[in-house]
Amino acid sequence: MIYTRPVAGKIALLASGVNAVASLGMLLFLRRSLGLNPDLLDRVTGLAQSRTSWLMVWFLWMVGALTLVWFFDALAGLCSLTAPVAARAALGLALIGIVPDLIAEAIAVGVLPDIADRYLTNPRMARILEDFLTWDRAMVVLTGFLGNGLYTAAGATLTWAAWRGGVIGTRLAQLGAAVWVFGALLSL
Numbered sequence: 001m002i003y004t005r006p007v008a009g010k011i012a013l014l015a016s017g018v019n020a021v022a023s024l025g026m027l028l029f030l031r032r033s034l035g036l037n038p039d040l041l042d043r044v045t046g047l048a049q050s051r052t053s054w055l056m057v058w059f060l061w062m063v064g065a066l067t068l069v070w071f072f073d074a075l076a077g078l079c080s081l082t083a084p085v086a087a088r089a090a091l092g093l094a095l096i097g098i099v100p101d102l103i104a105e106a107i108a109v110g111v112l113p114d115i116a117d118r119y120l121t122n123p124r125m126a127r128i129l130e131d132f133l134t135w136d137r138a139m140v141v142l143t144g145f146l147g148n149g150l151y152t153a154a155g156a157t158l159t160w161a162a163w164r165g166g167v168i169g170t171r172l173a174q175l176g177a178a179v180w181v182f183g184a185l186l187s188l
Helices: 005-033 040-049 051-079 084-110 112-121 126-164 170-186
Strands: none
Touching (some): 040 126, 051 084, 051 112, 051 126, 084 112
């Protein structure tokens, strides 16, 4: 679909806003339950005790993924006349990237909370903690490496195509390049 620049700009702001709110929610409400907390028992307990916040923030990440792909579609549409192959390829990468990302987020809302609850009702079952770690690692790889890695490749390709085709200026392209470099570093 072809979008006008103002509409694409509004979609970009929406995607940025949703992803910023999801990031803030993760920082404020999920920090205790994520892998950066080295205390596994505290992580599991925190998740079980803040299930509603956990579900709401992961729902925001799902909306963030959808709005990001919508933004990529808008930018690809703007680039379709000057760089049609790059635009289609980048959009394809983003569409492929949303699959593991949404699967990971489904694990976050549909599997991990239940494992945390199971452990709290039977804390002597060490196997439950192993299950939690396995599913948590799968979630991180799916969203952090595959999903975000593909989004980063799509974003970098679209930024290059938009700059080269005169859709965006040099300063915005430089800002975009910095975003995608950080995205690549986060995907490692």
